[in-house]
Amino acid sequence: MxxxxxxxxxxxxxxxxxxxxxxxxxxxxxxxxxxxxxxxxxxxxxxxxxxxxxxxxxxxxxxxxxxxxxxxxxxxxxxxxxxxxxxxxxxxxxxxxxxxxxxxxxxxxxxxxxxxxxxxxxxxxxxxxxxxxxxxxxxxxxxxxxxxxxxxxxxxxxxxxxxxxxxxxxxxxxxxxxxxxxxxxxxxxxxxxxxxxxxxxxxxxxxxxxxxxxxxxxxxxxxxxxxxxxxxxxxxxxxxxxxxxxxxxxxxxxxxxxxxxxxxxxxxxxxxxxxxxxxxxxxxxxxxxAEPERPPSKRAVWVSDDKAEPNEVGLLLLERCGYEAQSVTSTTQADDLSHDDLIIIDHPKGASPATELARELAEDGFGKVVVLGEVPEGMSSRQRDSKTGVCIIPRLFTVFDIKWAERKVQQ
Ligand SMILES: [Fe+2]
Ligand SMILES: [Fe+2]
The missing domain is CATH 1.10.3210.10 (Hypothetical protein af1432)
Structure with missing residues (x-):
């Protein structure tokens, strides 16, 4: 037809x-x-x-x-x-x-x-x-x-x-x-x-x-x-x-x-x-x-250089996805950073240092790394660096973006 x-x-x-x-x-x-x-x-x-x-x-x-x-x-x-x-x-x-x-x-x-x-x-x-x-x-x-x-x-x-x-x-x-x-x-x-x-x-x-x-x-x-x-x-x-x-x-x-x-x-x-x-x-x-919300069972570490304004919306969404989120300004501040943690890098002041930090973490064996970034015009809403495995999702992300990143990092 x-x-x-x-x-x-x-x-x-x-x-x-x-x-x-x-x-x-x-x-x-x-x-x-x-x-x-x-x-x-x-x-x-x-x-x-x-x-x-x-x-x-x-x-x-x-x-x-x-x-x-x-x-x-x-x-x-x-x-x-x-x-x-x-x-x-x-x-x-x-x-x-x-x-x-x-x-x-x-x-x-x-x-x-x-x-x-x-x-x-x-x-x-x-x-x-x-x-x-x-x-x-x-x-x-x-x-x-x-x-x-x-x-x-x-x-x-x-x-x-x-x-x-x-x-x-x-x-x-x-x-x-x-x-x-x-x-x-x-x-x-x-x-x-x-x-x-x-x-x-x-x-x-x-x-x-x-x-x-x-x-x-x-x-x-x-x-x-x-x-x-x-x-x-x-x-x-x-x-x-x-x-x-x-x-x-x-x-x-x-x-x-x-x-x-x-x-x-x-x-x-x-x-x-x-x-x-x-x-x-x-x-x-x-x-x-109507399902009761389940208590968080996983940990997410939110790394942001923006001390004044942690992304409260994002932290709330992570809780929705079953994560207890810890907000830090540097990965060294996180308590016992583990390879099981989902690491979210949010550097609103500059995109490139975030990608660099993500690459370093990936090289150190941290496999679950997600960078929040502005998605450029004409690009897909989510991307994955084929070499490092780092996932990039929009700054105003949704539950769908987190679920996508979880699937990707498990692959
Ligand atoms: Fe619509
Ligand atoms: Fe709609």
Whole structure:
């Protein structure tokens, strides 16, 4: 089948997606009018008992931490606020419209978990940097990959075949482009336009894999927030994997949002719990997420010449991967450095001394050496020096990068 035919088939499937329930447009109109009250929102919600019951269940979920059980929809609107309710209605209704047909697909389930994890990350980032309203960031995160959800819903086998060719060195959107002649940002924006969802959400979906953030307005902030949330969700391992381009760009987004490492670390620390709460909110079961965290069983030694600012995000991620991480400014400081230790070299001030130190360590028989570096344009997100065996991974690395390095050093 030619790309053209595949593209037309996908467009046809998207055009035939059922519309969102009427109530979504009505709630959007009311909340955008600027003159509506919580009572107006509650009145419209009350007309659809099924959705009202779902919103009530969501309002009582641990995500909102409401002390006393909310039993009336009017109370839910007052407690959560009209904007939060509006976004919940969008979240619940989009999920219902797109989730049902593909629910049995494992890729579909993973993508939903990823969407939920990005929503949770966006919510946490928004609250930390004071983005208002945080619910907008939440719903933008939830919908950002809706184009991929449509692809996997309608063409699960084709999606799998595209995914098989993915190794994070090429960008996933390029593979989608060569298979369907369009990528998930275009497909997703089309869906949201057909559903007449707010333009701010359509733009985020359309632009979330752009190379750079343009402008400094609220839209640019929301876009940067979603791009960073996307990578943080990958960082804790919820997604297919992340390309070098996205990893590099996420660091630029963090700088754009003026979000220092020390601000990202608490987001990452609470992300797992927030993901679980969001999953409960949407009634998504995930046994893997519910697993208690295992105590660390391996040691990582983090060598950084940057005394002022140890990479807290990285240390947290290492803990997630089962490592107890010790932070030092020189390998001589590490207690009984052993050949079993994973040695992470992070010399943010200069890349070449890091590589030199890595080579010396490799020559001394330390086989598990990883260098954190900036991944240059056009390069794969991870590289391995064929002579020394030293692995180079992005500075804002993910659980996937650590797992890759572990596999490589064992080979
Ligand atoms: Fe995406
Ligand atoms: Fe994503």
């Amino acid at each position: 030619s790309t053209n035919v595949k593209s037309l088939a996908l467009i046809d499937q998207i055009e035939n997606l059922p519309p969102l329930p009427n109530i979504v447009q009505r709630i959007l109109e009311i909340t955008e009018s600027g003159t509506s009250s919580a009572r107006d929102v509650a009145r419209v919600l009350g007309e659809d008992q099924i959705i009202a019951a779902k919103i009530l269940r969501v309002a009582n979920s641990p995500f909102f931490g409401v002390q006393r059980r909310v039993t009336q929809i009017s109370r839910a609107v007052v407690v959560l606020g009209s904007i939060a309710v509006r976004n919940l209605v969008i979240g619940v209704c989009t999920r219902e419209t797109l989730a049902a047909p593909g629910q049995q697909q494992p890729d579909h389930a993973l993508l939903w978990r990823h969407s939920i994890a990005v929503a949770a990350a966006c919510d946490l980032i928004a609250r930390r940097i004071g983005y208002d309203p945080p619910e907008e960031a939440f719903v933008a995160g939830l919908l950002h990959d809706i184009g991929q959800l449509a692809m996997v819903t309608f063409q699960p086998e084709a999606f799998r075949s595209v995914l098989v060719g993915y190794d994070a060195s090429e960008h996933f959107v390029q593979l989608e482009q060569s298979y369907w002649g369009q990528d998930h940002t275009q497909v997703g924006a089309k869906i949201l336009e057909n559903w007449k969802l707010p333009d701010v959400l359509c733009r985020v979906v359309r632009e979330h894999h752009r190379q750079a953030i343009q402008g400094t307005d609220d839209h640019a902030r929301l876009l940067a927030l979603v791009m960073l949330g996307d990578v943080l969700a990958h960082a804790v391992g919820v997604g297919f994997d992340v390309s070098a381009r996205d990893s590099r760009r996420a660091r630029a987004c963090a700088r754009f949002l003026k979000m220092a490492d020390s601000q990202q670390a608490p987001v990452l620390a609470s992300l797992q719990l927030r993901i679980q709460e969001t999953m409960q909110m949407f009634d998504v079961a995930d046994a893997r997420m």
